[in-house]
Amino acid sequence: MTAELVRGQNHPLPGTRLEIRISAGKPIVAGATLGDDRGRVRGVEWVAHPGAPTLPGLEVSRQAAADHRLAVDLGALPGTVHRVSVLLALPTGGAGPVSFRALAAPFVAVTGLDGTEIAGYTITDLDAESAVVALELYRRQGAWKVRAVGQGYAGGLAEMLTDQGLPEARALAAAIDDAVAGGLARSVSAPPPRPADDARVRTATQDHAGPARTQPAPPPGPAPADPPATGGPVDYTHPGRQTTAPPPPAPAVPQARPGEPARPVAGDATGWSLEERLYNQVWGMFEDLARTTAAYRSAVDFADSRREQELDKVLDDPRSRIGGAGDAARERARAKHTDLVGQARAALDRDLAQLAAEADVVEPALPPAFAAWSSPVWHAYRAPMEIPMAVRLGDLHLPERTGLRIPMLVRLPLERGLWIDSGKALTNHVTDSAQLRRLAMDTAVAHAARLLAAYPAGEFQVHVIDPAGSATGALAPLVSAGVLAGPPASGAAGVAAVLAKLTQRVDLVQMAVRGGAADALPPDLDTAEQLLIVNDFPHGFDDRAVTQLRYLADEGPAVGVHLMMVADREDAAEYGPLLDPLWRALLRLTPVPDDHLADPWVGHTWTYDPPVFPPGSRILRQVLDRVATARRNGGR
Amino acid sequence: MTVNMTKGQAISLQKDDGGALSAVRMGLGWQAAPRRGLFGSRTREVDLDASAVLFADKQPVDVVFFRHLVSDDGSVRHTGDNVVGGVGQGGDDEAILVDLQRIPVHIDQIVFTVNSFTGQTFQEVQNAFCRLVDETNGQELARYTLDGGGQYTAQIMAKVHRAGTGWQMTAIGNPANGRTFQDLMPSILPHL
Numbered sequence: 001m002t003a004e005l006v007r008g009q010n011h012p013l014p015g016t017r018l019e020i021r022i023s024a025g026k027p028i029v030a031g032a033t034l035g036d037d038r039g040r041v042r043g044v045e046w047v048a049h050p051g052a053p054t055l056p057g058l059e060v061s062r063q064a065a066a067d068h069r070l071a072v073d074l075g076a077l078p079g080t081v082h083r084v085s086v087l088l089a090l091p092t093g094g095a096g097p098v099s100f101r102a103l104a105a106p107f108v109a110v111t112g113l114d115g116t117e118i119a120g121y122t123i124t125d126l127d128a129e130s131a132v133v134a135l136e137l138y139r140r141q142g143a144w145k146v147r148a149v150g151q152g153y154a155g156g157l158a159e160m161l162t163d164q165g166l167p168e169a170r171a172l173a174a175a176i177d178d179a180v181a182g183g184l185a186r187s188v189s190a191p192p193p194r195p196a197d198d199a200r201v202r203t204a205t206q207d208h209a210g211p212a213r214t215q216p217a218p219p220p221g222p223a224p225a226d227p228p229a230t231g232g233p234v235d236y237t238h239p240g241r242q243t244t245a246p247p248p249p250a251p252a253v254p255q256a257r258p259g260e261p262a263r264p265v266a267g268d269a270t271g272w273s274l275e276e277r278l279y280n281q282v283w284g285m286f287e288d289l290a291r292t293t294a295a296y297r298s299a300v301d302f303a304d305s306r307r308e309q310e311l312d313k314v315l316d317d318p319r320s321r322i323g324g325a326g327d328a329a330r331e332r333a334r335a336k337h338t339d340l341v342g343q344a345r346a347a348l349d350r351d352l353a354q355l356a357a358e359a360d361v362v363e364p365a366l367p368p369a370f371a372a373w374s375s376p377v378w379h380a381y382r383a384p385m386e387i388p389m390a391v392r393l394g395d396l397h398l399p400e401r402t403g404l405r406i407p408m409l410v411r412l413p414l415e416r417g418l419w420i421d422s423g424k425a426l427t428n429h430v431t432d433s434a435q436l437r438r439l440a441m442d443t444a445v446a447h448a449a450r451l452l453a454a455y456p457a458g459e460f461q462v463h464v465i466d467p468a469g470s471a472t473g474a475l476a477p478l479v480s481a482g483v484l485a486g487p488p489a490s491g492a493a494g495v496a497a498v499l500a501k502l503t504q505r506v507d508l509v510q511m512a513v514r515g516g517a518a519d520a521l522p523p524d525l526d527t528a529e530q531l532l533i534v535n536d537f538p539h540g541f542d543d544r545a546v547t548q549l550r551y552l553a554d555e556g557p558a559v560g561v562h563l564m565m566v567a568d569r570e571d572a573a574e575y576g577p578l579l580d581p582l583w584r585a586l587l588r589l590t591p592v593p594d595d596h597l598a599d600p601w602v603g604h605t606w607t608y609d610p611p612v613f614p615p616g617s618r619i620l621r622q623v624l625d626r627v628a629t630a631r632r633n634g635g636r
Numbered sequence: 637m638t639v640n641m642t643k644g645q646a647i648s649l650q651k652d653d654g655g656a657l658s659a660v661r662m663g664l665g666w667q668a669a670p671r672r673g674l675f676g677s678r679t680r681e682v683d684l685d686a687s688a689v690l691f692a693d694k695q696p697v698d699v700v701f702f703r704h705l706v707s708d709d710g711s712v713r714h715t716g717d718n719v720v721g722g723v724g725q726g727g728d729d730e731a732i733l734v735d736l737q738r739i740p741v742h743i744d745q746i747v748f749t750v751n752s753f754t755g756q757t758f759q760e761v762q763n764a765f766c767r768l769v770d771e772t773n774g775q776e777l778a779r780y781t782l783d784g785g786g787q788y789t790a791q792i793m794a795k796v797h798r799a800g801t802g803w804q805m806t807a808i809g810n811p812a813n814g815r816t817f818q819d820l821m822p823s824i825l826p827h828l
Contacts, residue, residue, distance in 0.1 A: 002819055021818070023703055067704060109818055115696040117821050291710030295740035298709065302692045302742040343741040351738075602708045 005121040005148035013137065013144045016074035017113055020086055020135070024106040026096065027064040028088050029180050032072075033164055034058075035083035040165035044172050046081075047161070051179030058084065063603060064091045064180050074137065074144050083138045085149070085164070088123075089131035089157050092177045100126035100152065108134045110146050121148040130156040174577055181584040264358035266365035275367060279389050279409060282362065282370070285355055286396070286406045290599040292351040293398050299344035307337040352401045359404060366392075369454040370409055373446070374614045381623050383457045383630030387412055391454050393447065393589060395609040396597060405609065408597075410587075412454065413529060417553055417563035419586035420444045421594075423570055437566075439591035441474035444533055444566045446611045447589075449620055451531060452483055452627050457634035461526060463502065464488035464533045465495050467540030471566075481624035483631070485530075495540060499548040502532055502561055506552065509559040529560040537567040538575065546575070553585040641780045646806040648799065649736070649768075649777065656802050659735045659771035662688070662748050662794070663728030666764035668756075682761055683719040683753040686730040687817040688712050692742040694828045700732060701817055711738040712746065719753075733771060734796065736803055745797040747808075747824050749817050752789040758811070759786065766793045768805055780807045790814045792824055 003011045022030050031049040033041045041047060048060045057076030061068050072084065088106055090097060097103060100123075109120040123134055129152025136147050153159040157176055161169035269284055271277035310333035320326030364375065369388035371377050372395075390412055395405035422433075422440035448462050464475060466488040478484050489498040505525065512521050538546065553563050565586060572579050588596060590608060597606045613620055639647055649657045668682040687701035690712065698707045702717035711734065718729040734746065748766065758764070767779040780794060788811035796805050812823035 002814075002822065025703055107816075107818075111818075111821070114694070114825075115821050116825065117818055120818060288710065291706075291708065292738075295709030295711070295738070298697060299692075299740045299742040302695075302697065306693065340742055347741055601706070601710075 002117045003119040005119050005146075007148050007150045010145050010147040011119045013074075013110065013118060013146055015112060016144060018072045018074070018118070018137075019111045019113060019115075020068075020070040020072060021109045021111060022068040022070070022086075022088065022106060022134070023066065024088065025066055025104045026102075027066050027091060028068075028103075028106070029064050029091055029176065030068040030070060031060050031087050031089070031176065032058055032070065033085045033087065033161070033166075034077065034081045035085065035164065036080050037082045039083055041161065042080075044166070044168055047166070047172060049172075049176045049179065051175050062179075063598070065603070072137070081139075083136055085133050086135045086137075087131060087133050087157075087160060089160075089176075091180045092130075092156070099128045099130050099154075100132065101128060106132075106134070110135065110137075119146050119148075121150070123150045125150075126152050128154045130154065131160045133160065174580075178577075178580060181580070264354070264361050266362045275370075275389055278362065278366060278370060281358075282366075282407050282409055285358060285362070286599065287601055288351070289355055289398065289404065289406060290602050290604055292348060292355075293400055293604060294602045296344050296348040296400065299347075300341055303337045303340040303344070306340075307333050310336075348400065352404060356401070356404050359406075363407075366407065369412075369450070370407060372407070373611055373617070373619055378619050378623060381453060381626055383627060383634070384454065385456055387456065387459070388454050391450055392611070393418075393587075394611050396599075396606040397609065398604060398606060402607075408608070413560060414557060414562050416557055417565070417586045418444075418447065419583060419588045420447075420564065420566045421568070421588055421590050422566055423568035433568075436591065437470075437568075438474060440566050441471045441535060443589070443591040443610045444535075444564055445474055445478055446613070446620070447564065448478065448531060448533060449624055449627075450611070453623050455529065457627070457630035459528045460531065461485040461528045462531045462533065463498055464535070465498055466490055466535045467492070467495055468536055471535045477620050477624055481621070481628050483624055483627050492540060492542065495545055498532070499545055499552075502530060502552060502556075503548050505530065506555050506559050506561050510555065513559065529562070530556075531562045531564060533564045533566065535566045537565055538572045546579070550579075550582050553582050639778045641778050641807040643807055643809040646804050647778055649796070649803040649805055656736075657770055657772075657777075658737050659733065660777070660796070661728075661769040661771045662686070662732045662734065662796075663767050663769055664730045664732075664750060664765070664793075665728050665767075666761050669760050669762045681719065681754070682756050684730070684761065684764070685717065685751050685753050685816070686714070686732055686766075687749050687751065688714070688732050688734070689747045689749070689817055689821075689824065690739075690743045691745040691747065691828060692740075693744065694825065696821070697740075697743060699817055709738065709740050711735045711740065711743075728767070736796075745795055745828055747795045747827065748793045749812075749820050749824070750791050750793055751814055751816055751820070753815060755789060755815070757787050757789055758782065758791065768794075768796075778805060778807075780809065782809070786811055788813050790820055790823075792820065792827060795827065 005011060022028075029050060031047065034046040034055070035041055046055070048055045048058050050060070050062045050064070053060050053062050056078065057073040059071045061070070070086065074084070077084070086108065090100065100106070105122050105124045105126070107120065107122050110118045112118060121135060123132060126132060132152040133149045136149050137144055138147065153163070156173065158170045158173035161173055166172065267274050267277040267281065269277045269280035271280050311330060314320050314326050314329045314333070320329055363372070366375065366377070367388065368377050368381050369391045371392065390409040392407045392409055394408050396408050397405045420440045420443050422437045452460050452462060454460075462478065462483065463485050464478070466472070466475065467490055469488070469490050471488070475488055479488070489495055508521060508525065532552065534549070541549070549563065552561055556562060563586065569583060589610065590596065591610055593607050593609045595605050595607050597608050598604065599606060641647065649660065664684065664686040666682065666684050685702055687699060689696055690698040690700075690707060698709070700707050700712045700714050702714065705714040705716065706712070713733045715731045715733065732748065739746075750766070752758070752761075764782040765779060768777045769775065770777055782791065790812040792808045792810045792812055794805055794807050796803055808827050810823065810827065812820050814820045
């Protein structure tokens with residue numbers, strides 16, 4: 001029978017191997033601290049948190065999540081441990097709630113390994129707290145018990161850890177926040193579940209229809225010229241509704257022959273245009289691959305644990321020690337395992353084959369903004385008339401089928417800046433750091449070229465800061481094609497000038513948007529989206545420049561100013577935690593394949609493949625030349 | 637052709653033509669019982685929640701409920717929380733879609749439960765039912781009507797389990813008490 005605990009109540013625990021389940025409705029951080037006989041946490045090695053998730057006998061999740069399952073084996077804890085405190089905290093630095101007041105009461109349950117609930121506790125009455133000790137498991141006369149605690153801390157983890165006697169509380173709390181933010185920055189954000197009506201139709205004119213309509217507001221375009229001529233001062237047309245024509249019909253899916261799976265068709269998803277259908281189809285494939293792999297991994301985990309249990313049972317049974325009975329039982333356990341894993345693999349292979357067939361038809365149908373650089377559509381590239389929904393930043397794959405790659409599409413305008421990591425902390429690291437820096441800069445140029453090509457002529461400007469001129473080689477394609485807003489800025493004066501100009505632009509546009517006075521902007525203000533590529537950070541940056549960069553990372557995306565940092569975080573270590581918010585604000589990408597992105601549904605770790613050009617290809621040069629030509633003819 | 641099921645009855649999930657079903661929907665509907673006497677129009681809202689627990693060899697592996705609307709593998713999907721009930725007379729207020737072909741191979745039973753999240757007992761609920769619908773053509777396969785309410789806040793409705801190469805549904809209809817599916821685990825286990 002489940003015990004529903006109230007604050008302060010305790011309950012005996014029947015066994016030492018337990019699971020603690022937490023559900024909070026919103027992503028939260030779960031961790032645990034170990035305490036000695038006097039309740040003190042002796043050091044950082046006694047705290048399990050997302051940055052250090054495993055301790056002997058204890059494991060917590062690496063990420064903030066709405067639901068957690070912590071595995072606990074009290075028997076495996078060191079003998080000096082007399083108390084395990086289960087703690088919950090809100091992730092900091094994101095857009096999430098800052099206190100538990102904004103959440104439904106979190107529910108914590110202690111269950112046996114079979115899922116039977118031993119005790120549950122709903123933590124009510126939380127208010128301004130941002131961290132809370134939910135439960136403690138403690139040793140009393142040789143037996144373990146659980147107590148509902150519910151002690152909250154308005155000062156967050158730092159205050160909680162200080163209270164538990166940890167000397168390095170503040171530093172550890174910062175490290176935990178950092179690890180969690182790292183986890184958040186690693187996740188690919190989910191596509192908006194269903195675009196609001198006014199987001200469905202995307203045309204250049206409607207994107208500039210008015211400065212105060214959407215949040216975050218697009219940069220005000222040539223607004224006064226654009227509203228449809230309706231004859232009066234009031235415009236009765238719905239700002240986002242397309243009244244002209246119904247969307248073109250979806251491509252017909254041919255009837256499957258009996259006994260065969262339907263043959264996949266490109267654009268087989270919902271949407272108002274073929275582009276939107278392809279976008280939704282790619283995201284659908286991403287989700288399907290995540291889920292089918294989850295099914296496979298879950299089945300294999302189950303088969304493994306069942307085999308272990310059955311083998312343990314054979315070991316424990318004295319009868320099986322004599323004769324062949326034990327061997328036969330072991331053989332049966334192994335055969336059952338093989339059988340189940342085989343079935344799971346067959347189901348996975350069936351799904352993977354279907355997804356691979358779908359990828360084979362979808363990939364060639366993708367428009368340039370979504371297509372790989374190796375796609376033939378790039379040879380026929382023309383500067384578009386409208387901003388596409390999204391751009392491809394690379395590919396994602398899972399180890400179960402490395403050949404099945406999902407295009408990683410992110411929405412435009414970019415919601416956050418990019419950080420091309422040139423550091424050494426990569427999964428498949430290149431040993432030569434000079435080579436890695438060059439690769440990182442080449443990758444940055446590839447991303448910048450794609451963004452330039454995706455936007456209509458003149459609607460995307462790229463600035464470069466290269467203080468020491470070390471990236472001249474990598475930047476050559478952009479420079480020689482003449483698509484940069486100006487030559488790469490070098491030296492302290494050059495850096496300061498570019499940053500001052502962009503900062504001023506953010507200030508002006510923000511003021512105009514807030515004041516609803518888009519037409520009050522100076523006439524020479526460039527209304528295009530702006531991208532700033534920053535190389536060699538933090539060398540050659542003074543404090544003022546660092547502050548401006550942070551400002552651009554925070555405030556820029558909403559008004560069309562984006563950062564692309566090409567940097568090794570370790571190089572900036574001397575700034576300490578000061579720069580953490582800067583890194584958190586950016587989406588981390590790598591110049592070499594790296595396992596650091598998580599999907600939004602199951603949280604698998606995906607390998608990110610950066611964009612590559614086919615060997616010997618001149619496509620980058622060709623596309624940039626066409627961008628430059630379109631600009632000259634477009635007359636901006 | 638719908639079967640009105642009684643407690644404990646099991647039916648095999650097959651199409652009329654004998655083919656295997658690919659996707660089914662477990663629909664749940666209910667209405668708040670009207671209050672008697674003065675202010676009778678002020679019916680209180682009853683929030684029932686449907687949940688589905690996926691078991692592999694009697695171990696819970698995943699659960700689909702209003703806070704986790706899709707099982708990790710994507711085979712079981714909850715269409716969303718309804719906190720008042722009674723929207724459509726006879727329609728489903730909450731529904732859980734099960735793609736039978738995509739259920740992971742180790743999952744052998746899925747148990748459907750209903751909890752009263754707002755704490756009213758089933759005495760205050762009327763016209764409650766659960767029904768299983770062939771999602772591909774909308775045909776109702778089986779319907780199980782809850783008996784008159786009692787002093788309990790949850791009910792273990794039915795389970796869908798593997799039988800041979802296909803699936804079977806068994807009506808359980810056992811009362812239990814609890815606010816969410818977690819509270820029901822001890823009551824579910826005997827039915828596996």
